[in-house]
Amino acid sequence: MIQIVTDSTAYFERAEMEKYGLKIVPLSVNFENTVSDEGFPGEFDEFFNRLAVSKDFPTTSQPSAGAFAEVYKKAIEEGKEVITITLTAKLSGTYNSAITAAALVDQSKVTVVDSETTAANLKELVMMALELSNNGLSRNEIVNILESQKKRMGVNLTVGTLEYLKKGGRLSNTGALIGNLLNIKPIIALKDGKLVPVGKVRGRKNAIEKISEGIPQEVKTISICHIFALEEATEIKEYFIDKYPSATINLEVLGPVIGAHLGPKALGVLYSY
Template structure:
């Protein structure tokens, strides 16, 4: 008997890496008009941004069906394995509900579904932590308890490179977008209570980086004993200035780097950069 860890594609963990780490990724769907893709399977994050920049309409994402989880649950049931499912925030998607419905359909007690209350880079580091704990030999119950507690400490702050996609998505008026662009306004977003929210605004990139540094300090700094990651949307060049800045500010080195996938990328657009980490225990 072993512990299976299942997550969804908004964790932005490539399928090949998932296989190497004995993880299962259930993909969300991404639709550009009449074309539908499996996130991370038939559409990579890199190709997503190419399509996003070329598209006149914003793509939409949709949750996996309960059957997509059920297939994995039935396999685990047949092997008598325990299953921990960690999904993106139930506030942002019905993926958690799909997993819960599949659990009830499977009628198998050894499945626990965790609402991560977060997404993208933050979900990735929670999965990283889950894999680490499993590899250290924690029991099913110990894993669940630690993940449910620790998820509350995860923080994500990112600066958005362009206002265009916030405008396209209806989160910013055209007037505000034009004015913001002229003034060099850089929105800083965070994930809190399961939602992607505006954390602050800054004029210019350097001010935005300084604001992120201040927000991290205000939240108690970074727990260096826990996983963290830097992230970008679109091109890795989005991190060229942010990576040395944040590493110097918090004495980091050789930081892990992840691409921000379609769920957040559709609103942020290319050019965003940020960090996800665990705040220290209070």
């Protein structure tokens, strides 16, 4: 048997975690002098409501190696092997914590995969691992498939306001001021595990159209991820249903660890092919 482990940025709901027998090791958020686990979808509203009015800017922390080791030890005691799939190592130390933890228990029983992505794409890789495990594939076979599939994924993000990119040090005060005045919407992609700016346009509609240009026609899954933008995300979903009729289109939420740097009304289009 194989225990699948991931981190909280996969944004599984609590009920999903229990249904699939997942182990989720949370990242934490330090905000307004309080440190707390990121939590699960359905539990994010309070954080983002506070973020919208607070002068404080959150910081985030990866789980400790000990938190992963505790999960590994229990799984191994139950006679299981372990596959851990984490968010991209270039945005967080979570992958390194998971690797360190394997050395603390039994490295021969644990494999850690750097997904080079996060959010809905990370969730999709975890679901793939669960299905492959249920179909009887070995740990090495599953990991090889995951390593191949993660190269066939994309992430593009845009924001409702430039304020949070400014607070996070990714944009100057002047750039944020001018950009907000001109309704400039940056397009940020996750490439090779790193966030990089890939363009900017005027207006949200143009941003979504620009993002859609980069989605391959053979796309299989598209996830529209949002922060407090359900109505707009639903409209975008309808747009993609018409444009990519053979793809599965999902709506997902982003939590505090990812969302703190983007702010309320942020939108992400994540896809796999």
